[in-house]
Amino acid sequence: MMSQTWIILGATSTIARSFARLASERGDGVLLAGRDTVDMKATATDCAVRGAPLAEVIAFDARDSRSFAAILKRVDSIEGTLSVAVFVGSMPSQDEIDADPSLILGTVTDNFTGPAEFLTTIAPVLEARGSGVIAGIGSVAGDRGRIGNYVYGAAKAGFHTYLSGLRNRMGRKGVHVMTVKPGTVDTAMTWGMGKLPFLAQPEKVAADILRGADRQKDTLYSPLIWWPVMTVIRLIPERVFKKLKI
Numbered sequence: 001m002m003s004q005t006w007i008i009l010g011a012t013s014t015i016a017r018s019f020a021r022l023a024s025e026r027g028d029g030v031l032l033a034g035r036d037t038v039d040m041k042a043t044a045t046d047c048a049v050r051g052a053p054l055a056e057v058i059a060f061d062a063r064d065s066r067s068f069a070a071i072l073k074r075v076d077s078i079e080g081t082l083s084v085a086v087f088v089g090s091m092p093s094q095d096e097i098d099a100d101p102s103l104i105l106g107t108v109t110d111n112f113t114g115p116a117e118f119l120t121t122i123a124p125v126l127e128a129r130g131s132g133v134i135a136g137i138g139s140v141a142g143d144r145g146r147i148g149n150y151v152y153g154a155a156k157a158g159f160h161t162y163l164s165g166l167r168n169r170m171g172r173k174g175v176h177v178m179t180v181k182p183g184t185v186d187t188a189m190t191w192g193m194g195k196l197p198f199l200a201q202p203e204k205v206a207a208d209i210l211r212g213a214d215r216q217k218d219t220l221y222s223p224l225i226w227w228p229v230m231t232v233i234r235l236i237p238e239r240v241f242k243k244l245k246i
Ligand SMILES: NC(=O)c1ccc[n+]([C@@H]2O[C@H](COP(=O)([O-])OP(=O)(O)OC[C@H]3O[C@@H](n4cnc5c(N)ncnc54)[C@H](OP(=O)(O)O)[C@@H]3O)[C@@H](O)[C@H]2O)c1
Pocket: 009, 010, 011, 012, 013, 014, 015, 016, 034, 035, 036, 060, 061, 062, 063, 086, 087, 088, 089, 090, 091, 110, 114, 137, 138, 139, 140, 181, 182, 183, 184, 185, 186, 187, 188, 189, 190
């Protein structure tokens, strides 16, 4: 089988770290991209020990497209299948955003436009290779705008729609695009938020993402319970939904 290397964007994310370890254990390479190189170097060492044939760190900031060029240059000399997993995201609370609306721009950039700009930049490289997977991490929050986090949700919804279009474009060139919609996950993003429904462990979500990528899923709810939950939530008529606080 041809070797696979994952470009992991937002590699300091709790879910990304689990994903990188799992991918390494089965012999995939990992190019860890993110803002905190010290943290990523520790993950790279761990990945190499676990069996990754390539485990490197590269600086990436979704808010600065000038950081993209170095990644494109590096992957040029990597042989085999190239895949991308996007874990970048940020979630200021809705209260923080209401108090400071200027936070909206950064939220939309981290969750949607930054990753979309990177993926649009690298898309021709993957198309030319004619293989690989792009796994974009969205959120169940993007399925319906609700009182508790509708700016974050709107950014994720934008990313979902972008990924749907990218899937439509790249599938015919042999590159599969998967939209991942995790529910609540026990990570840095949710620490301190109290008791959350169906809270999943990052290792479980990471394993789902790797399996979903292998099976070329289009949309993946993780854990799966969120698929029926969100189907019901989406079906609630707006005149009822607008009065709920869920
Ligand atoms: N936890 C949940 O309940 C949950 C639910 C649904 C979806 N998700 C999504 O899952 C993904 C992973 O999140 P997580 O739960 O693992 O939380 P996390 O540990 O807070 O990860 C978020 C990651 O995004 C990175 N990031 C943020 N802005 C960035 C930027 N401008 N440039 C580069 N990297 C940036 C962070 O890097 P730094 O370390 O440099 O800050 C961090 O690595 C996110 O897209 C999140 O929205 C999470």
